[in-house]
Amino acid sequence: xxxxxxxxxxxxxxxxxxxxxxxxxxxxxxxxxxxxxxxxxxxxxxxxxxxxxxxxxxxxxxxxxxxxxxxxxxxxxxxxxxxxxxxxxxxxxxxxxxxxxxxxxxxxxxxxxxxxxxxxxxxxxxxxxxxxxxxxxxxxxxxxxxxxxxxxxxxxxxxxxxxxxxxxxxxxxxxxxxxxxxxxxxxxxxxxxxxxxxxxxxxxxxxxxxxxxxxxxxxxxxxxxxxxxxxxxxxxxxxxxxxxxxxxxxxxxxxxxxxxxxxxxxxxxxxxxxxxxxxxxxxxxxxxxxxxxxxxxxxxxxxxxxxxxxxxxxxxxxxxxxxxxxxxxxxxxxxxxxxxxxxxxxxxxxxxxxxxxxxxxxxxxxxxxxxxxxxxxxxxxxxxxxxxxxxxxxxxxxxxxxxxxxxxxx
Numbered sequence: 001x002x003x004x005x006x007x008x009x010x011x012x013x014x015x016x017x018x019x020x021x022x023x024x025x026x027x028x029x030x031x032x033x034x035x036x037x038x039x040x041x042x043x044x045x046x047x048x049x050x051x052x053x054x055x056x057x058x059x060x061x062x063x064x065x066x067x068x069x070x071x072x073x074x075x076x077x078x079x080x081x082x083x084x085x086x087x088x089x090x091x092x093x094x095x096x097x098x099x100x101x102x103x104x105x106x107x108x109x110x111x112x113x114x115x116x117x118x119x120x121x122x123x124x125x126x127x128x129x130x131x132x133x134x135x136x137x138x139x140x141x142x143x144x145x146x147x148x149x150x151x152x153x154x155x156x157x158x159x160x161x162x163x164x165x166x167x168x169x170x171x172x173x174x175x176x177x178x179x180x181x182x183x184x185x186x187x188x189x190x191x192x193x194x195x196x197x198x199x200x201x202x203x204x205x206x207x208x209x210x211x212x213x214x215x216x217x218x219x220x221x222x223x224x225x226x227x228x229x230x231x232x233x234x235x236x237x238x239x240x241x242x243x244x245x246x247x248x249x250x251x252x253x254x255x256x257x258x259x260x261x262x263x264x265x266x267x268x269x270x271x272x273x274x275x276x277x278x279x280x281x282x283x284x285x286x287x288x289x290x291x292x293x294x295x296x297x298x299x300x301x302x303x304x305x306x307x308x309x310x311x312x313x314x315x316x317x318x319x320x321x322x323x324x325x326x327x328x329x330x331x332x333x334x335x336x337x338x339x340x341x342x343x344x345x346x347x348x349x350x351x352x353x354x355x356x357x358x359x360x361x362x363x364x365x366x367x368x369x370x371x372x373x374x375x376x377x378x379x380x381x382x383x384x385x386x387x388x389x390x391x392x393x394x395x396x397x398x399x400x401x402x403x404x405x406x407x408x409x410x
Contacts, residue, residue, distance in 0.1 A: 002403060003086060005393040007181060010290040012391045017081065017404050019392025020092035027059060027316040028066045028100055034320050035067025042333040043068035044143035044228075046132055048124060050115055050213060052076050052097075053090025054390065055286055056232050057147030059315035061097065063323055064143060071107045071135045073127045075115045077150065081406040089391050095408045107135040115148055116209050118156045121216040128222050140224035141217060146210045146231040149286075153204040156212075164204040166292055167193035168247045175243065175294040176366075180384040183374040188293035193248045205252035207231070207259020214263050214276075226273040228327060228336065229263060231256055233278050235350065236298075237359055239366075243293050257344070264345075268336075275336040279326075279347040281318055285386035296383060301365040302353065303379035309361075311352045314386070322349050 006014045047064045051057035052074025064070035076094065081087030094110045101108040109127040113120050132139035154161045167173075167190050177188040193201070210231055217223045233253045236244055244250055260278045267274030283302060289295050306312040313321070325340075326347050332338040342348050352358065369377045388394040 001084070001406060002401060003406065004400065005388055005391065010180065012387065012393075014086040014391070015089040015092060016086075016392030016395075016398070016400070017092045017095075017406060017408050018402075019389070019395040019398045019400075020089050021096040021392075022395045022398050023389060023392065024058070024062070024093050024096040025100065027062045030316045031063045031065075031067040031320060035063060035324060036069075038324070039068060040328050040330050040333040043328055044070045045137055046071045046128065046135075046139070046141050046224075047073070047143035047145065048128060048141050048213075048217070049074045049145045049147070051145075051147035051149060052110065053078055053088075053093050055147065055149070055284075056281060056315050056319060057145060057149075058090075058093055058097070059319040060145040060147060062316060063319045065097075065101055065106050065108065066104065067320070067323065068328075069106065070143065071131050071137060072101075072109075073124060073131055074108070074110045075120060075124055076110070076112065077114055078112055081408050083405065083407050086406045087408065092392060092408055107131050114154070116150070116153045116156065121213065125216065125220040125222055138224075139222060140227075141222050142224035142227050144213065144217070144227065144229040146213065146229065148209065151204065153209065155203065162200040162203040164201040164252070165193055165197045165248050166243065167191060167197060168242050169193055169198060169251065173242045173247075173293065176297050177293050177295075178297040178300055178374070178378070178380060178383075180290055180296055180300075180380055180387055183371065183380050185297070185369070185371050185374065190243060190293060198248055198251055201248040202252045202255050205249065206255030207257070207262075208255070210256070211259050211263060214266070218266075223267075223274070226336075227267060228274065229267070229276045230279050230322075230327070230347070231260060231277075232281050233257075233346075234283065235280050236283060237354070237362070239363075240294050240298060244295075257346075260345075273336055275339070277339065277341065277345065277347050279322055280350045281322075282313060282350045282353045284314060284318075285383055285390065290383075290387055296380075297366065297369075297378075298362065300378035300380040300383045301362045301369065302358070303382045304365060304377070305358055305361040306352065307379065307382070309358065311355075311358065313352070318349050322347065
């Protein structure tokens with residue numbers, strides 16, 4: 001069938017198999033070029049990537065595998081394609097990753113299912129052992145990336161299902177937003193969250209499940225003594241704090257930082273060299289970002305500024321820099337205390353975004369933007385491209401008039 005993008009209310013409800021595969025192969029090429037030829041003496045041997053199918057999780061897996069030759073086990077929850085219906089982008093991303101890994105002689109295992117469940121933790125333990133055996137290495141995970149981004153979580157201890165919300169806390173919020181498809185500028189608002197909504201969002205997006213994963217790996221004796229684990233977060237500029245940092249998401253991210261401290265204390269006990277970090281990453285376009293008030297407008301201006309300054313990065317560029325300039329530098333490869341962090345022990349890969357000159361230029365552009373100059377002042381076209389590309393559309397080199405099999409079969 002011929003597949004064209006179907007966008008409804010800033011949400012893309014389909015994806016393109018060939019386009020998704022091309023994006024994955026492009027990221028693989030970048031990782032090979034920028035990591036494989038400049039490897040420090042110590043790199044990860046066996047990695048578990050939780051949330052491996054899109055965004056930063058996918059980039060983390062690609063960079064480890066194709067940059068360092070790491071054996072990877074990935075966990076994600078995706079909808080498969082059929083002969084008549086498209087699967088999710090992550091389904092096609094995973095298919096391409098495993099095929100390219102096999103062709104390169106890299107060992108990989110991908111598990112599909114609920115990462116929050118106890119069952120998946122058991123399955124992942126078995127997959128780590130099996131992958132390590134296939135690669136002829138010790139079954140000790142030394143890199144665990146936590147990049148889950150689900151709106152729903154069922155607590156395995158209680159069986160209660162919790163749903164997260166993106167809302168401000170304390171008072172309603174109104175802000176300017178931007179329609180990436182048309183360039184129309186409008187006002188968007190969100191009501192303040194109630195206490196139950198705040199608690200549910202923390203339950204879904206906080207650090208409890210990250211802790212449960214580390215405990216599960218430890219109980220299965222699958223943690224390397226020098227294991228490093230990283231979870232991703234975003235802080236952003238003050239103009240977005242009402243809906244983000246000081247809202248329900250921000251409250252959940254505070255809990256993620258609490259978990260990082262608890263996990264770090266556990267991994268670093270005694271002579272162990274294990275550590276846990278939060279990595280604060282740059283703003284980029286995700287499948288959800290188009291519907292968060294103020295974010296499309298801010299990101300469109302940010303992209304314009306960072307591209308003009310030669311500072312723009314996507315997922316694979318960010319994660320390559322995280323590995324190459326933070327986690328696995330010559331100094332930090334063997335001494336985790338040499339990993340560069342801020343005063344809160346957070347790794348800052350958002351450093352270029354948060355530069356004073358960048359932020360001032362963004363604010364200036366936001367103040368000057370009107371509907372008659374939006375395509376000149378902002379990079380709304382780039383925002384739209386990245387949004388479509390995340391679903392396999394608008395990818396250079398892909399023939400969108402060609403028939404494709406949405407089941408993903410070769």
